[in-house]
Amino acid sequence: MRDDAVGEILVQPDDLSRRVRELGAQITEDYHGRDLLLVGVLKGAVFFLSDLMRHIDVPCELDFMAVASYGSTTDSSGVVRILKDLDAPIDGRHVLIVEDIVDSGLTLQYLLRNLGARDPKSIEVCALLTKPERRKVSVEPRYVGFEIPNRFVIGYGLDHGERYRNLPYVAALVEGA
Numbered sequence: 149m150r151d152d153a154v155g156e157i158l159v160q161p162d163d164l165s166r167r168v169r170e171l172g173a174q175i176t177e178d179y180h181g182r183d184l185l186l187v188g189v190l191k192g193a194v195f196f197l198s199d200l201m202r203h204i205d206v207p208c209e210l211d212f213m214a215v216a217s218y219g220s221t222t223d224s225s226g227v228v229r230i231l232k233d234l235d236a237p238i239d240g241r242h243v244l245i246v247e248d249i250v251d252s253g254l255t256l257q258y259l260l261r262n263l264g265a266r267d268p269k270s271i272e273v274c275a276l277l278t279k280p281e282r283r284k285v286s287v288e289p290r291y292v293g294f295e296i297p298n299r300f301v302i303g304y305g306l307d308h309g310e311r312y313r314n315l316p317y318v319a320a321l322v323e324g325a
């Protein structure tokens with residue numbers, strides 16, 4: 149796809165698949181002997197989640213949440229609204245939230261509080277990407293794919309105005325292109 153908005157590639161397809169495999173192996177080891185419930189955060193995490201889940205070798209189930217944060221397209225406000233809730237209760241379950249990216253951390257903080265209040269047996273986070281420089285609240289995912297600099301990124305599930313999710317790599321967005 150030729151598009152002027154697609155800038156420097158920050159994570160190549162090979163690096164994505166290698167890291168996803170490593171994360172799957174780590175999660176498999178950590179959750180050995182336990183059943184796992186993966187909670188994907190729609191829509192950005194879908195690509196990462198479906199690749200990751202195929203590298204997890206413990207009994208696992210899948211559910212989804214969709215949230216929206218009020219704010220501009222590139223900045224979240226911290227006021228989070230649930231667009232789609234989980235299909236089933238999570239009390240007594242080992243929950244792993246799967247996110248595309250942790251930016252300010254506000255969305256994740258909300259999700260951890262909201263799901264944490266439903267009595268899961270454990271709750272952890274696996275994020276493909278993190279932008280530590282942008283953090284406004286302290287939330288640290290247990291599993292992280294890549295730390296990236298403070299740039300708006302697209303691809304492998306991440307969008308700008310709903311586009312570019314289908315890029316097979318993670319690239320910087322060229323703003324105003």
Ligand code: IMP
Nearest residue numbers: 224250251252253254255300301306307
């Ligand atoms: P936070 O609440 O500021 O941590 O923002 C989290 C959400 O904002 C993510 O789940 C993404 O949907 C979106 N987001 C943050 N940074 C980016 C980016 O660089 N590209 C695309 N989406 C982003």
Ligand code: MG
Nearest residue numbers: 191192306307
């Ligand atoms: Mg988004």
